[in-house]
Amino acid sequence: MVEVPDDVAVAQDSRASRRMRQPLEWDKAMVAGLAEEQGVCVRPLVRRLVDRVTGEASTVVLPCGSTQESRCTTCAKRARVLRMHQCAEGWHSIDELPDTDLEPTIGAGDQEPDGDEDDGGESGRVVRSTRRRGDAADLPVRRMDARTVGRCFTAADGKVYRPSMFVTLTLPSYGRIVRGQGVPVDPGRYNYRRAALDAMHFSKLVDRWVQNLRRGAGFKVQYFAAIEPQRRLAPHVHVAMRGAIERQVIRAVTRGTYFQLWWPSFDVPLYVHRSPVFIDGAYRDPDTHQELKTWEEALADLDQNPDSKPAHVMRLGSQVDVKGILAGTKDADRTISYLTKYLAKSMSSPMGDGQQTGSPTAKHHDRLAAEVRWLPCTPGCGNWLRYGIQPKDAGPGLRAGSCPSKAHDAEHLGLGGRRVLVSRKWTGKTLDVHRADRAAVVRQVLEEAGVQVAERDRCAADVLAPDGEPRFVWSELPPGESSYNAAIFAQILQRQEWRAQYDKAKRATGRTGSLVDNRSATTARTPRRQCLDTQATGTL
Ligand SMILES: [Zn+2]
Numbered sequence: 249m250v251e252v253p254d255d256v257a258v259a260q261d262s263r264a265s266r267r268m269r270q271p272l273e274w275d276k277a278m279v280a281g282l283a284e285e286q287g288v289c290v291r292p293l294v295r296r297l298v299d300r301v302t303g304e305a306s307t308v309v310l311p312c313g314s315t316q317e318s319r320c321t322t323c324a325k326r327a328r329v330l331r332m333h334q335c336a337e338g339w340h341s342i343d344e345l346p347d348t349d350l351e352p353t354i355g356a357g358d359q360e361p362d363g364d365e366d367d368g369g370e371s372g373r374v375v376r377s378t379r380r381r382g383d384a385a386d387l388p389v390r391r392m393d394a395r396t397v398g399r400c401f402t403a404a405d406g407k408v409y410r411p412s413m414f415v416t417l418t419l420p421s422y423g424r425i426v427r428g429q430g431v432p433v434d435p436g437r438y439n440y441r442r443a444a445l446d447a448m449h450f451s452k453l454v455d456r457w458v459q460n461l462r463r464g465a466g467f468k469v470q471y472f473a474a475i476e477p478q479r480r481l482a483p484h485v486h487v488a489m490r491g492a493i494e495r496q497v498i499r500a501v502t503r504g505t506y507f508q509l510w511w512p513s514f515d516v517p518l519y520v521h522r523s524p525v526f527i528d529g530a531y532r533d534p535d536t537h538q539e540l541k542t543w544e545e546a547l548a549d550l551d552q553n554p555d556s557k558p559a560h561v562m563r564l565g566s567q568v569d570v571k572g573i574l575a576g577t578k579d580a581d582r583t584i585s586y587l588t589k590y591l592a593k594s595m596s597s598p599m600g601d602g603q604q605t606g607s608p609t610a611k612h613h614d615r616l617a618a619e620v621r622w623l624p625c626t627p628g629c630g631n632w633l634r635y636g637i638q639p640k641d642a643g644p645g646l647r648a649g650s651c652p653s654k655a656h657d658a659e660h661l662g663l664g665g666r667r668v669l670v671s672r673k674w675t676g677k678t679l680d681v682h683r684a685d686r687a688a689v690v691r692q693v694l695e696e697a698g699v700q701v702a703e704r705d706r707c708a709a710d711v712l713a714p715d716g717e718p719r720f721v722w723s724e725l726p727p728g729e730s731s732y733n734a735a736i737f738a739q740i741l742q743r744q745e746w747r748a749q750y751d752k753a754k755r756a757t758g759r760t761g762s763l764v765d766n767r768s769a770t771t772a773r774t775p776r777r778q779c780l781d782t783q784a785t786g787t788l
């Protein structure tokens with residue numbers, strides 16, 4: 249059974265799809281272009297939906313939901329707008345969120361971890377690194393206030409200002425770069441390994457920076473951060489932060505922040521032309537069948553050796569851009585747009601399209617891609633086999649160079665994880681709830697105008713039949729039974745229907761303005777898996 253996403257485009261029993269029985273035999277590329285132009289998903293998924301109570305079967309078209317423009321411009325744009333909305337809603341809040349909102353909620357994938365995670369948090373071990381490095385600059389420390397919002401300032405004329413911050417952090421240099429081109433002056437001396445590792449663990453360094461900043465600023469600073477590629481193909485991060493923080497504190501924290509990766513050393517590959525084999529529940533040397541060191545053993549070695557060093561140490565670059573932003577100004581709006589500008593672009597996008605193989609830019613990209621491919625991304629990564637270590641919780645089928653994590657591919661260049669990092673009390677809502685808010689705005693307009701909104705939760709996977717089993721069964725459609733063109737046309741017709749209904753409702757209720765405003769139409773509503781109603785915002 250397939251879980252029902254929030255956004256469902258069309259069911260076959262709708263008026264839209266009845267008109268669609270005989271899809272035109274158009275060229276696929278043309279239809280894709282039309283989808284883009286009409287603002288519907290370019291790569292929709294088609295599913296079979298069976299109602300076990302009525303016995304009715306229908307075909308449902310779901311948007312792909314990609315955040316990447318290269319996959320689907322429509323879904324990526326929609327995802328970006330949702331992020332802009334999330335960013336705007338939390339940036340200049342003046343109210344403290346109640347503590348109950350701190351509870352982890354579903355779909356909290358991009359939310360920060362609970363509390364201060366230590367360097368080895370991922371491996372679950374107790375870490376030796378609570379002592380600060382001797383070579384690190386001092387960090388400012390201030391008494392902590394129990395607040396997450398910034399202070400307001402009242403001017404002589406009585407006007408109240410709510411200043412917030414916008415900070416851009418970069419990674420250090422890996423070698424000199426040709427100005428304006430983003431390629432190394434001397435590729436032979438460019439530190440690709442360091443560049444690759446820094447990209448792979450960048451979000452951990454940002455998390456650490458935030459922890460340090462909170463101590464330095466003296467309150468629980470909330471942030472919305474977007475990680476983007478620079479021209480040299482290294483990630484950098486734009487951070488919107490709530491509240492005013494002194495520039496010198498931000499600079500000192502940036503200088504003093506580092507992240508240590510307490511993993512077994514992986515400097516020297518041991519298995520390059522031969523691969524370890526999985527026999528009797530363990531990875532072994534292909535010739536001697538001697539068992540490789542397990543992940544736990546390798547970590548124990550690290551703990552027992554008083555001279556052991558972290559596998560990798562990361563710092564931020566000295567370039568840090570700090571800007572004060574005032575709530576409610578044009579500048580604040582412009583900054584949100586800037587902040588989310590590249591979220592829909594892949595990490596390799598600065599390279600641009602149509603790069604000639606062998607051009608300095610393509611070579612630079614390929615060299616970095618080759619590096620990220622073989623480095624371990626997590627304790628469970630198959631690449632550990634290359635370094636003679638059994639990955640954490642290793643089962644059969646692992647191979648160095650074949651780890652499925654996005655971190656290793658040429659498009660992501662090390663950055664396989666989160667592109668947006670949001671603190672828990674930014675809005676206190678998950679992205680799902682933000683999405684539901686937007687849907688609720690549309691629903692409200694329709695309901696106020698007396699338009700019957702399609703039965704909510706009609707196809708939800710958690711609706712039960714009288715026998716106690718799920719009423720609606722979702723399944724993949726066998727290939728050949730669905731036509732791409734039909735799916736696209738169905739979406740377009742459905743969208744037009746909704747658009748017309750919505751415009752009519754707006755006229756009837758005398759509402760004007762954009763579809764989505766800043767108010768929240770729902771409060772603390774648990775997002776239900778729902779069917780035909782959320783498509784209103786999904787496709788409008
Ligand atoms: Zn899509």
Ligand SMILES: [Zn+2]
Pocket residue numbers: 623624625626629630631651652653656
């Ligand atoms: Zn991996």
